[in-house]
Amino acid sequence: MFQRLRLALPILMLFAAALPARAFETVATAAWVYDMTTKTVLMDKNADQSVPPASMSKLMTINMLFEALRDGRVTLDSTFSVSQRAKSMGGSTMFLQETDRPTVDELIHGMIINSGNDACVVVAEGLAGTEEAFAAQMTERGRAIGMTASVFTNSSGWPDPNHRMSMRDLGILGQRLIEEFPEYYPVFAKTEFNYKDRAPDNRFNRNPLLKLGIGADGLKTGHTSEAGYGLVGSARQGNRRIVFAITGLPSDIARAEEAERIVSWAFRQFAEKTVARTGVRVAEAEVFMGTADRVGLVPAADVRLLVPALVQESMTAEVVYKGPLIAPVTAGSQVAELIIHVPDLPDHKIPLVAETDVPEAGFMRRLATAASALYSRYMGEAPAS
Known part of the structure; x- marks a missing residue:
């Protein structure tokens, strides 16, 4: 199942109060x-x-x-x-x-x-x-x-x-x-x-x-x-x-x-901006059957985008991943995607990697996790953390 996490990156908020911009209208056919x-x-x-x-x-x-x-x-x-x-x-x-x-x-x-x-x-x-x-x-x-x-x-x-x-x-x-x-x-x-x-x-x-x-x-x-x-x-x-x-x-x-x-x-009318930095966590993803229930998601390199000097509305972002992730999860492996929506421009899609290793849990923890998930499936309740 694909998970979507709506984000409000700090750099994006700089544009929230900008005045509306009109798209360039060329007379070329x-x-x-x-x-x-x-x-x-x-x-x-x-x-x-x-x-x-x-x-x-x-x-x-x-x-x-x-x-x-x-x-x-x-x-x-x-x-x-x-x-x-x-x-x-x-x-x-x-x-x-x-x-x-x-x-x-x-x-x-x-x-x-x-x-x-x-x-x-x-x-x-x-x-x-x-x-x-x-x-x-x-x-x-x-x-x-x-x-x-x-x-x-x-x-x-x-x-x-x-x-x-x-x-x-x-x-x-x-x-x-x-x-x-x-x-x-x-x-x-x-x-x-x-x-x-x-x-x-x-x-x-x-x-x-x-x-x-x-x-x-x-x-x-x-x-x-x-x-x-x-x-x-x-x-x-x-x-x-x-x-x-x-x-x-x-x-x-x-x-x-x-x-x-x-x-x-x-x-x-456009300027380059750093919207996310190498190794700085932008979100977390759920992990199933691991020693931890969540793992940080970080860009592998600085993310610099071209953005309008004036935008019609605030830039928005979301993280998409197929989850929960199944342990083991290896640090540095691509596990998600950051999608940044910039008004009047195509979406930018940036790969995100796992911040740390999440080893597979021991037998008893995996057994408890599986039992909790099974209980949730049949009883309609959230599994215990």
Whole structure:
């Protein structure tokens, strides 16, 4: 039988008198905001809806190339050929010619900074032979890394009715690029790149947050008439880093303003708090057939959570365990779960461990406990302690 114990942790009571807070309302049609430091989803608006990602899907092409670098299939100095198909790509380009042999390093800069559709096709054909084969590999790889709502039909985000991603998937992808490839990620913060001096008007990074001094250092913008204006962004302030994905904005100005609003909100309206400390008892669990009737429940590590600066109501907590626990109980073994309910955020679930050993009781005590339990079962009375 699962036991639930309602708690009022001292730290939670600090928020009881806080004024009501209004949830952030984004004008984006879909959005996902994630605090990477505390693994907390701060906003989810249609985040699992599959939508046209436009050039934001170039992040998956970039990921595939980064993985090829990590696996040793290419180096930064490896060169790729440029096909007629790649050269003829419209939209944003790095102005490649068929006689060019761009390096992997140049292609990375061209995809990230210039949003080069031509660079994406060059990478796709260089790694998989054809763009169609590469798109299939992108879809398969996306599934493997948890991007469940993504289907790719090309390498650049060129409009296609079957080319779709969700904001959650884009956020997961952004987080992956930051965590898995720290040696290449700094390219996302560069503000300009001009391949062979061919693109004076297309050399600037389109990310509107990079020059604002708010800790932004990536990742990728996107725009098509169907998708509207979107952005996968990341910013770091102090110990915290956030990643977010938004889409459906009506203009590049609206995109810039909304992205800045989201970054400001995420850092100013939330704070990290220690709500429970290592080894400090938060509750007790009943023990059956042991030398003691109860055992303390403690977190194995400090519990730090991201909480709203202003909350609609006091945070609450409860301990859940399947009990009574059956002796012997070993100190340090996980026996329960602390669930903390924070207004407007997902529940936090923290494992709790036994504070001390509770050995199995001797024969006579076990016999008395069993007799008391049996009596209670048939007579409807509480067993003797």
